[in-house]
Amino acid sequence: xxxxxxxxxxxxxxxxxxxxxxxxxxxxxxxxxxxxxxxxxxxxxxxxxxxxxxxxxxxxxxxxxxxxxxxxxxxxxxxxxxxxxxxxxxxxxxxxxxxxxxxxxxxxxxxxxxxxxxxxxxxxxxxxxxxxxxxxxxxxxxxxxxxxxxxxxxxxxxxxxxxxxxxxxxxxxxxxxxxxxxxxxxxxxxxxxxxxxxxxxxxxxxxxxxxxxxxxxxxxxxxxxxxxxxxxxxxxxxxxxxxxxxxxxxxxxxxxxxxxxxxxxxxxxxxxxxxxxxxxxxxxxxxxxxxxxxxxxxxxxxxxxxxxxxxxxxxxxxxxxxxxxxxxxxxxxxxxxxxxxxxxxxxxxxxxxxxxxxxxxxxxxxxxxxxxxxxxxxxxxxxxxxxxxxxxxxxxxxxxxxxxxxxxxxxxxxxxxxxxxxxxxxxxxxxxxxxxxxxxxxxxxxxxxxxxxxxxxxxxxxxxxxxxxxxxxxxxxxxxxxxxxxxxxxx
Amino acid sequence: xxxxxxxxxxxxxxxxxxxxxxxxxxxxxxxxxxxxxxxxxxxxxxxxxxxxxxxxxxxxxxxxxxxxxxxxxxxxxxxxxxxxxxxxxxxxxxxxxxxxxxxxxxxxxxxxxxxxxxxxxxxxxxxxxxxxxxxxxxxxxxxxxxxxxxxxxxxxxxxxxxxxxxxxxxxxxxxxxxxxxxxxxxxxxxxxxxxxxxxxxxxxxxxxxxxxxxxxxxxxxxxxxxxxxxxxxxxxxxxxxxxxxxxxxxxxxxxxxxxxxxxxxxxxxxxxxxxxxxxxxxxxxxxxxxxxxxxxxxxxxxxxxxxxxxxxxxxxxxxxxxxxxxxxxxxxxxxxxxxxxxxxxxxxxxxxxxxxxxxxxxxxxxxxxxxxxxxxxxxxxxxxxxxxxxxxxxxxxxxxxxxxxxxxxxxxxxxxxxxxxxxxxxxx
Numbered sequence: 001x002x003x004x005x006x007x008x009x010x011x012x013x014x015x016x017x018x019x020x021x022x023x024x025x026x027x028x029x030x031x032x033x034x035x036x037x038x039x040x041x042x043x044x045x046x047x048x049x050x051x052x053x054x055x056x057x058x059x060x061x062x063x064x065x066x067x068x069x070x071x072x073x074x075x076x077x078x079x080x081x082x083x084x085x086x087x088x089x090x091x092x093x094x095x096x097x098x099x100x101x102x103x104x105x106x107x108x109x110x111x112x113x114x115x116x117x118x119x120x121x122x123x124x125x126x127x128x129x130x131x132x133x134x135x136x137x138x139x140x141x142x143x144x145x146x147x148x149x150x151x152x153x154x155x156x157x158x159x160x161x162x163x164x165x166x167x168x169x170x171x172x173x174x175x176x177x178x179x180x181x182x183x184x185x186x187x188x189x190x191x192x193x194x195x196x197x198x199x200x201x202x203x204x205x206x207x208x209x210x211x212x213x214x215x216x217x218x219x220x221x222x223x224x225x226x227x228x229x230x231x232x233x234x235x236x237x238x239x240x241x242x243x244x245x246x247x248x249x250x251x252x253x254x255x256x257x258x259x260x261x262x263x264x265x266x267x268x269x270x271x272x273x274x275x276x277x278x279x280x281x282x283x284x285x286x287x288x289x290x291x292x293x294x295x296x297x298x299x300x301x302x303x304x305x306x307x308x309x310x311x312x313x314x315x316x317x318x319x320x321x322x323x324x325x326x327x328x329x330x331x332x333x334x335x336x337x338x339x340x341x342x343x344x345x346x347x348x349x350x351x352x353x354x355x356x357x358x359x360x361x362x363x364x365x366x367x368x369x370x371x372x373x374x375x376x377x378x379x380x381x382x383x384x385x386x387x388x389x390x391x392x393x394x395x396x397x398x399x400x401x402x403x404x405x406x407x408x409x410x411x412x413x414x415x416x417x418x419x420x421x422x423x424x425x426x427x428x429x430x431x432x433x434x435x436x437x438x439x440x441x442x443x444x445x446x447x448x449x450x451x452x453x454x455x456x457x458x459x460x461x462x463x464x465x466x467x468x469x470x471x472x473x474x475x476x477x478x479x480x481x482x483x484x485x486x487x488x489x490x491x
Numbered sequence: 492x493x494x495x496x497x498x499x500x501x502x503x504x505x506x507x508x509x510x511x512x513x514x515x516x517x518x519x520x521x522x523x524x525x526x527x528x529x530x531x532x533x534x535x536x537x538x539x540x541x542x543x544x545x546x547x548x549x550x551x552x553x554x555x556x557x558x559x560x561x562x563x564x565x566x567x568x569x570x571x572x573x574x575x576x577x578x579x580x581x582x583x584x585x586x587x588x589x590x591x592x593x594x595x596x597x598x599x600x601x602x603x604x605x606x607x608x609x610x611x612x613x614x615x616x617x618x619x620x621x622x623x624x625x626x627x628x629x630x631x632x633x634x635x636x637x638x639x640x641x642x643x644x645x646x647x648x649x650x651x652x653x654x655x656x657x658x659x660x661x662x663x664x665x666x667x668x669x670x671x672x673x674x675x676x677x678x679x680x681x682x683x684x685x686x687x688x689x690x691x692x693x694x695x696x697x698x699x700x701x702x703x704x705x706x707x708x709x710x711x712x713x714x715x716x717x718x719x720x721x722x723x724x725x726x727x728x729x730x731x732x733x734x735x736x737x738x739x740x741x742x743x744x745x746x747x748x749x750x751x752x753x754x755x756x757x758x759x760x761x762x763x764x765x766x767x768x769x770x771x772x773x774x775x776x777x778x779x780x781x782x783x784x785x786x787x788x789x790x791x792x793x794x795x796x797x798x799x800x801x802x803x804x805x806x807x808x809x810x811x812x813x814x815x816x817x818x819x820x821x822x823x824x825x826x827x828x829x830x831x832x833x834x835x836x837x838x839x840x841x842x843x844x845x846x847x848x849x850x851x852x853x854x855x856x857x858x859x860x861x862x863x864x865x866x867x868x869x870x871x872x873x874x875x876x877x878x879x880x881x882x883x884x885x886x887x888x889x890x891x892x893x894x895x896x897x898x899x900x901x902x903x904x905x906x907x908x909x910x911x912x913x914x915x916x917x918x919x
């Protein structure tokens with residue numbers, strides 16, 4: 001490993017898991033004891049400490065959780081490199097002639113990933129937390145009673161506790177898979193060389209992101225999804241646009257296909273699949289599992305703490321994020337349906353206020369935006385059309401295609417749409433779905449608009465920069481206005 | 492030399508309609524009455540095309556292209572075959588539970604290609620069966636037509652196809668059971684649900700139609716309000732049999748519209764999309780449109796004008812979300828005649844004038860792509876597809892005389908099915 005990389009690694013570990021960490025002498029009791037140092041735990045620790053409460057945080061591995069160590073951050077760094085490769089390959093479309101085939105130095109790709117992890121780890125480091133007065137304990141936590149737990153030989157008492165242990169990749173029971181060998185999102189970034197052939201099991205957000213990224217990095221990727229479309233949580237049109245985009249990249253797509261077995265032959269890892277009764281094999285050098293996440297609830301002795309939970313869904317909480325033990329709250333992936341970093345952080349801050357200052361604030365993820373970081377990106381906030389219709393809410397969507405947006409055209413990023421869902425007959429916005437190269441940014445305008453209670457009438461008046469892709473949002477609102485005025489005129 | 496430009500609208504449409512109908516005679520098997528999916532050598536039968544053929548024989552009789560006896564004889568031949576063919580869960584049967592496999596051997600009627608027991612294609616077949624049963628109301632062999640039509644309809648176990656779920660799967664295979672693919676979003680399946688809901692023997696539970704409706708998307712797209720569905724044919728198929736003018740289900744009552752008006756909006760969107768031509772395909776304009784399911788150039792990629800062009804084979808194309816590879820179905824514009832006659836004729840005349848090669852022997856090809864250049868001025872699908880020809884015959888007739896709509900207004904299962912789906916008002 002080059003010197004710079006070694007330094008990066010050392011800095012990273014110093015920030016997230018110092019090698020010779022000496023645990024502090026525990027207080028007699030903590031106002032808030034947090035189990036888990038991922039996005040939820042870190043947000044909770046900072047929030048509670050800034051409110052002036054005594055806080056202890058227990059982490060069994062490294063601070064930052066999945067998001068920093070094996071999730072959002074490294075995957076986005078890898079996706080960026082993949083995007084660069086794709087841009088170079090398509091440079092001729094813009095009249096820029098690339099010198100030849102894109103060559104990849106995977107060690108440099110991964111070095112960049114580690115460098116980025118190191119930079120970002122600065123913002124929630126051990127130093128930062130201790131400066132705020134948070135006592136940090138590394139080790140496995142186990143509840144000993146309803147108001148105490150142990151970490152190694154250290155007993156920690158609490159007035160309130162927050163469980164934020166996150167979730168881990170689910171592993172389906174596929175015969176032969178264990179012996180064949182596979183990776184998950186937690187281990188994919190440990191690869192030192194990119195696989196020539198990669199088989200991805202699962203067509204959710206992570207599976208699609210990794211499939212497209214590794215394909216653009218030069219691997220032959222086959223993605224196997226047991227449902228008829230990718231991203232089951234998203235609109236069909238959005239999922240189909242992504243499917244076509246991946247196919248254009250060269251990803252081999254096998255929808256509606258179940259993996260029924262796995263085996264090794266020579267150097268090949270082979271997935272045995274069935275599609276509508278037709279059997280097939282998928283040969284690969286690596287297999288990566290992306291079939292969802294299961295809450296981390298094992299080993300905590302939650303029964304002793306009086307905390308109800310289910311093995312996969314995790315800890316059961318009420319609207320205020322309180323568990324069946326009134327002293328114990330939960331936040332993030334261990335209890336939430338939306339397993340995203342922003343949802344984890346938001347729920348953690350609410351749980352802290354509810355636990356420590358009796359805020360009685362309900363956690364509602366309706367206005368939590370999320371995004372799948374493929375190309376194009378797919379982002380959503382609020383209600384989906386089918387959710388509104390199931391609730392008997394008349395709903396009407398105003399759609400602007402990105403190929404009708406000047407900036408998207410000039411950028412050559414004209415695939416996708418902005419769709420704003422409204423309560424029909426009113427200008428009230430119920431939700432939005434955006435498919436665009438930067439949907440993750442555009443959706444945040446919708447988050448502000450919806451949280452501020454701004455309607456389509458006012459949105460139509462908001463002047464946007466020109467040309468900008470966000471103009472699509474304004475154009476959708478203007479379509480609303482034209483629609484209502486033409487109806488009025490017709491009468 | 493083609494002389495289409497010299498013909499009046501009525502003469503042009505009549506000529507094209509008759510030519511389209513002639514496909515159904517030319518490619519019917521003399522023994523079974525089954526009709527080929529395409530004109531290509533070795534093509535199997537598509538049961539949907541048989542449904543269209545059964546619907547078109549009365550049109551031919553009314554127009555004097557067939558004698559009533561001939562129309563009845565052709566109808567009886569295929570109804571007898573369908574009635575006597577094997578219904579079982581064997582993998583080479585003709586059908587199961589009253590449904591039929593999508594593609595059948597023309598001579599034996601056995602399942603081919605390991606295809607699915609198709610719910611929608613069975614529905615299109617049965618719709619044709621019901622047209623026959625309603626139209627042929629005379630004595631002698633027409634009695635048998637009515638008896639067989641009634642028996643074939645009653646035999647379909649729509650309830651079984653619901654498979655304990657609320658919605659419907661798209662099909663079933665003996666190898667794997669019901670397919671995972673369901674009906675999501677508005678599409679051509681209205682006729683399927685109406686027939687299933689009207690069954691006196693094995694009806695669908697009404698909740699199935701309600702569940703399907705929950706997936707509908709009411710959108711303002713390219714300046715038009717529409718119950719969205721991308722491919723143009725999805726806005727046409729059910730309308731070939733059912734006159735949706737003035738009748739509304741709960742969804743359309745909520746939107747103060749009806750499915751007929753909705754197809755008009757869909758056409759307006761297709762035309763607007765053609766005019767905007769966002770992906771710079773050759774020829775697209777307000778008079779060159781019709782992106783729908785159909786044959787395509789196959790999976791090829793080319794670079795052109797500084798961009799990659801990816802083309803597809805036979806697939807369902809749609810507007811405006813795609814997929815769109817610059818391929819249109821040349822017949823599609825004319826098939827919208829009952830909804831937007833002016834647009835349909837303007838587009839069709841412009842197409843025939845500019846690209847006469849799309850209409851060989853007065854029959855429209857299934858797909859045409861002028862973006863993919865070839866010696867003939869664009870890629871052209873070989874031969875003809877029966878679905879295209881059958882739909883065109885019916886839509887032209889509905890525009891000119893309303894014959895099929897009139898027949899089906901009197902058809903008990905259609906009326907019952909519509910009512911059970913919550914339709915009311917108008918002629919119902």
